[in-house]
Amino acid sequence: MQNRYFLFLSLFSFVLGFSQEKISSFYPKDQGRKDVFTIVNESDKKTTLFFIDKKSLKASQFDENLKLKDTLSITFSKKDVDDIIGHSRSENQYFIYWNGSNSNEIVAQCFDFQIKKATSLPIPFDIGKEKIIDKVTVNNVFYIITVLKDSSVLNFYSFIDGKQEKKVVDCSEMKFLSNSNKMVSFWELYKEKSILVYHDVIKNISDETPASLVLSTNKKKAYINGNKLSFTFDVNEKFTQMLTIDLSNFKASQKAYSKPIIKVGDYDYDIIGSNSFLVNNVLMQIKSSPKVLHLSVKDLEGNEIKNISLTEGMPVDFKNSEIIQENGSIKDSRILDKSNQLIRKTNNLNPSISGYYDDNKYHLVIGGVSNTQQNSVILGGIIGGFTGALIASAISSNYSVDNLNSYSNKKVVYIYSTFDKNFNHIEGDSQKSAFDKLRLFVEENNNFTNQTIFKFDSKLFFGGFDKNTKEYSFYKFEE
Numbered sequence: 001m002q003n004r005y006f007l008f009l010s011l012f013s014f015v016l017g018f019s020q021e022k023i024s025s026f027y028p029k030d031q032g033r034k035d036v037f038t039i040v041n042e043s044d045k046k047t048t049l050f051f052i053d054k055k056s057l058k059a060s061q062f063d064e065n066l067k068l069k070d071t072l073s074i075t076f077s078k079k080d081v082d083d084i085i086g087h088s089r090s091e092n093q094y095f096i097y098w099n100g101s102n103s104n105e106i107v108a109q110c111f112d113f114q115i116k117k118a119t120s121l122p123i124p125f126d127i128g129k130e131k132i133i134d135k136v137t138v139n140n141v142f143y144i145i146t147v148l149k150d151s152s153v154l155n156f157y158s159f160i161d162g163k164q165e166k167k168v169v170d171c172s173e174m175k176f177l178s179n180s181n182k183m184v185s186f187w188e189l190y191k192e193k194s195i196l197v198y199h200d201v202i203k204n205i206s207d208e209t210p211a212s213l214v215l216s217t218n219k220k221k222a223y224i225n226g227n228k229l230s231f232t233f234d235v236n237e238k239f240t241q242m243l244t245i246d247l248s249n250f251k252a253s254q255k256a257y258s259k260p261i262i263k264v265g266d267y268d269y270d271i272i273g274s275n276s277f278l279v280n281n282v283l284m285q286i287k288s289s290p291k292v293l294h295l296s297v298k299d300l301e302g303n304e305i306k307n308i309s310l311t312e313g314m315p316v317d318f319k320n321s322e323i324i325q326e327n328g329s330i331k332d333s334r335i336l337d338k339s340n341q342l343i344r345k346t347n348n349l350n351p352s353i354s355g356y357y358d359d360n361k362y363h364l365v366i367g368g369v370s371n372t373q374q375n376s377v378i379l380g381g382i383i384g385g386f387t388g389a390l391i392a393s394a395i396s397s398n399y400s401v402d403n404l405n406s407y408s409n410k411k412v413v414y415i416y417s418t419f420d421k422n423f424n425h426i427e428g429d430s431q432k433s434a435f436d437k438l439r440l441f442v443e444e445n446n447n448f449t450n451q452t453i454f455k456f457d458s459k460l461f462f463g464g465f466d467k468n469t470k471e472y473s474f475y476k477f478e479e
Contacts, residue, residue: 020441023461024066025473030058031465038397038454038463039087039094047456048094048111049463052391054078059094059111059118066461066474072111074118081107084391086135086142088160095162097142100125108162123164130155133190134202134231137396138224138247145229152176152186156250167250171243174254179235186243190220192235198350198371199235205278207356208396208455209435210363213414214406216277216354217369223278232276232283240276240285257302260287260294260309273351273368280357282423286366288347295353295366297423306423312340320430321416328409330443336413342367345413356433358479360421363433367414400453404439434460434477441475 028051035052045064050057058073082099085106089095092114098107104126111118130146133154137143142159152171157164176189184192193200203218205211219234230244240257259274274287282305285296297306308318316323316339323336325345336342349368356363391398416430438453438460448464450472455461460477 020437020462021476023474023476024062025466025469025471026068027470028465028472031470034450035391036397036450036452036463037084037391037395038452039089040454040456041089042457044092045457047454049452050096051450052084057096057109059113061113064457070113070116072113072116072118074109074111074120076107076109076120084395086137086144086159087395088137088142089140090161093161095142095159097159106159106164108159110162121162123159123162125157125164127155127157131187131190134204134222136204136222136224136229138229139227141247143229143247147187147190150185150187154186154245154252156245156247169245169250169252171252171254174243174252176233176241177236177239177256179237181236181238189233189235189241194219194235202231204399206396206399209400209403209438209453209460210356210433211277211354212403212406213352213354213365213367213412214369214410215403217275217350217352219275221278225281230278232278234275237272237274237287240283242278242283255300255302257283257285257298259285260296260307262287262289262292262294271347273347275351275353277353277355279355279362282362284353284355284364286346286351286353288343288351288368290344290347293343293346293351306419310339310343312343314339316342316415318417318419318425319415320418320426320428323413323415326407326410326412326414328407328411330407330440342413342415349411349413361426362419362421362423363430364417364419365414366417367412370411397452397454401451404435404442404453407439431479434479438462438477441477 032053037050039048047062049060056073056075058071060068061070063069080101082101084096084098086097087095094111096109100107106123106125107120108123109120127146129149131149132144132146134145144157146155152174154169154171156167171186176184176186178184178192198217199219202220202222203215204222221232223230227247228244229247230242233241238259242255244253262272272289276283276285281300283298287294291312293310295308296304298304310316323342324333325336326333346368349370352369354365418426418430420426447467451464453462462475465472
């Protein structure tokens with residue numbers, strides 16, 4: 001009870017210590033329930049929101065002050081399209097890509113704000129025995145990535161200006177290691193499953209918002225760095241495997257990074273958990289047993305920059321916060337007293353690490369996450385009103401909403417840690433990130449529907465329809 005009281009005081013002080021800034025608002029003509037995603041054009045300081053219902057897609061464009069400037073719309077039939085899977089952009093033309101009702105085609109919708117017109121066209125897309133493993137937009141080009149069944153041959157389908165091009169990346173000469181230390185094809189590595197749903201798909205990690213500890217729990221991730229796309233796999237407890245594709249020439253490179261060692265016999269060896277996270281060209285690996293927690297930081301050449309070990313009874317001298325346990329909500333939290341609890345609970349749950357780099361500092365979240373409940377993110381969670389029915393996770397702002405919503409219905413145990421650029425620990429209390437502030441704001445204000453989250457001019461923005469004022473409003477959150 002005392003721990004809950006002090007945590008409540010901490011949260012209350014935090015709420016008093018910051019105020020979100022309302023930037024602008026407008027009164028939408030159609031106030032119905034919609035899915036929303038956002039595309040930001042930093043070059044011309046324009047932000048475009050796409051409002052989707054069951055029959056139409058409306059694109060509303062805003063200036064640098066988020067004032068409404070223009071709107072285009074197009075109708076569609078669910079007999080012709082299924083769901084939105086991605087987007088590309090060329091100057092002032094925005095292309096939205098849908099799965100077609102015909103499995104052998106994709107439908108592209110073009111919103112041209114220069115000629116004030118929206119059009120639609122089908123694109124043939126027959127992948128035969130290939131399996132789609134990821135969809136992602138990189139530098140305004142939309143990619144669908146497949147692997148040929150039972151092989152290590154990857155195919156990159158690029159979409160720009162409503163046109164498609166295919167590039168083949170043959171990784172047959174590369175070696176991939178399964179969970180049981182068997183050499184396998186990329187296909188087998190991708191298909192490897194576990195009773196934990198965190199193993200089953202590749203999760204795109206975007207810098208739109210810092211990845212939550214929940215999203216980073218996935219054992220298979222994809223990261224964008226400039227014009228490179230890197231896949232990491234943590235299905236094997238001994239190694240993090242990374243496959244990087246340079247999208248400028250479609251050359252592939254591979255690297256395996258050894259994980260910290262937990263010696264047989266020293267600890268409860270049969271209960272081992274591990275994971276990794278990539279940020280700012282640094283790979284952070286976590287490995288745990290019920291009695292020890294290891295953190296290893298490596299550069300992309302595999303050189304170890306830092307190694308931290310925490311065993312039973314030791315103080316957690318690299319933390320910048322209390323040990324926090326959430327039970328489905330930031331409001332339902334308590335403080336844990338001992339390092340033993342952090343070690344044991346991290347291992348009992350799913351070990352995870354996440355972070356971001358800002359102002360020459362690494363801001364990390366380290367801990368564990370309970371098994372997910374099917375559809376808990378998709379069905380709304382803490383920010384009801386986002387149905388997720390029409391937008392795939394290939395859309396970055398949809399990723400950000402899922403990211404914000406991911407803690408719903410989960411038990412999460414974690415600490416905040418801050419390090420300098422050389423990974424020396426920085427003393428002091430952890431400062432709340434813009435994402436933390438947004439998360440608390442949304443939990444405290446459940447009157448918003450049709451939400452979207454996006455980054456513009458290095459600042460984080462939240463948009464939502466306020467059921468009380470009947471306005472669609474934008475709020476800014478800063479570090």
